[in-house]
Amino acid sequence: MNILVYLEDRNGQIRKPSLEAISAAHALGGTVSVAIIAADTSALIEQAKSLNVSSVIVASDARMANYSSRATGRALAAIAREAKADVILIGATGRGKDLAPRVAVRLEAGYVPEVTTFASEGGEIIATHPVYAGKAQMSLKVTTPVKVFSTRPNLWKASKDAPAAEPTVQNVTVDWSDADFKERTKELVLSQGKIDVAEADIIVSGGRGMRGPENWTLIESLAGAFGAATGASRAAVDAGWRPHSEQVGQTGKTVSPTLYVAVGISGAVQHLAGMSSAKTIVAINKDENAPIFSIADYGIVGDAFEILPPLTEEIKKLRGH
């Protein structure tokens, strides 16, 4: 089986969800190639050479200096044909989820989004992803010869294995037309110096139970002790206490961190939709009947204002700060 993984980059660095997709590819088994599509590819090729893959396939054009999803889709489809790829894996980031359906249309391939697990049944790949806001899981098989999947971030370990031999590097010419560039990303405005919930390995979120924005120092201190990102429920966002970029849930972000700590959050189904696939869930809530406890691994029934300070101190100690 030939598997092609798309390497997404940001500011010249290959992003973690792409490295995770490489691990998912190795777990599926087969020959793994990676695709680089950019204006300036030399630094990315250097990074790719240290990855545990057989080949690096590159498409380049000056117009790619501004990302365009249509142009990237055309290039990735061309690379997939060149690599005779049976399976194309793309990290399910904001960019990846826009790209994968395009590649599927171009390759006349079936597509399963946000895959959380792969299984094999009689040599066929069965891909599972959460549906109905995480209330059910759907397992699908793709019935076309070429198959496209996006893999949900944080569920596979980023591949760090060294290659057995240096991968080959190959260039592909793509018949881009100007029409492919009718949509271009002009600028990326990053929120300052904070870990984004969508990428964080640990998240500490606060809800209406925190009573007001002035109490977020407690959430931030605990997050600091863990080295975590801060998140929020919709109630906290709608009240104007926190920015929407921090909202976890159906109308916010879907996250799959190793550890999710929910403080003063009741656990409404729309909140659970965004975080129920976290590996470990901790809840702190003064209401022992709060629904969040029914999906928590660990928790304390009590007042967050009394629990957070000693918890923060203890976590700091355990992490050696």
Place this chain on the structure above:
Amino acid sequence: MNIIVCVSHVPDTTTRINVAGDAKSIDPAGVKFILNPYDELAVEEALRLRDKMKGEVTVITVGADNAKEAIRQALAMGADKGILVKGEKKDSWQVAEMLAQAIKPLNADLILLGKQSIDFDGMEIAPMLSELLDLPAATVVVGLTIDGNKATAEKEVEGGREVIEIELPCIIAAQKGLNDPRYPSLPNIMKAKQKPVQEIQGAPSAARTEVVQLTKPEKKRANKILKTDGNPTHAAHELARMLHEEAKVI
């Protein structure tokens, strides 16, 4: 301005999901269906643009007869007319195909969608339509300004926002934050009943995916919930210990 809005008819998030006897789909008994919440944002944006620039808003859905309810809801918000594309949809690919067939002859200036339907949470239709209709698209859009045949869209991404320049006609998929959708007023709900809804038959090619199984998640949670018993510090230390020694997350 000729604006098309694609809407879907989905189970309300708060309804209980039960798996049907075939173990592949949901049991529709007792499930309340609503207009997909993200599509409300798309309808709202369409109405504001129409009111500013004149034109017409057409709402399209692919589904069975009952999906007309989603169209009625959008008409009650203020859209002008509806199209119901009837056809069996086994996967997103077929939905996108049928939408493309219906939209192609309409000469749209702008096609609006929600960022995702809350049933399968796929986020597939907008990029697929972009390829099928050969039009540029921006997804997960939280800000949109249109100036002649150029638009600037702000896309929410991990850690920030991308500013995207895009040429009209184009496809835009709305994320929460784009606007605050209005509630239909009573007179508008009445008026919506008179608005035209055309029915056409979709003709999709074969589905490309096949559902093997639908299950309820069975992840076992440790569910060790402590009480403070008047000593929150002790409970906090015990929690930290469990995270360190049992869960091994620190």
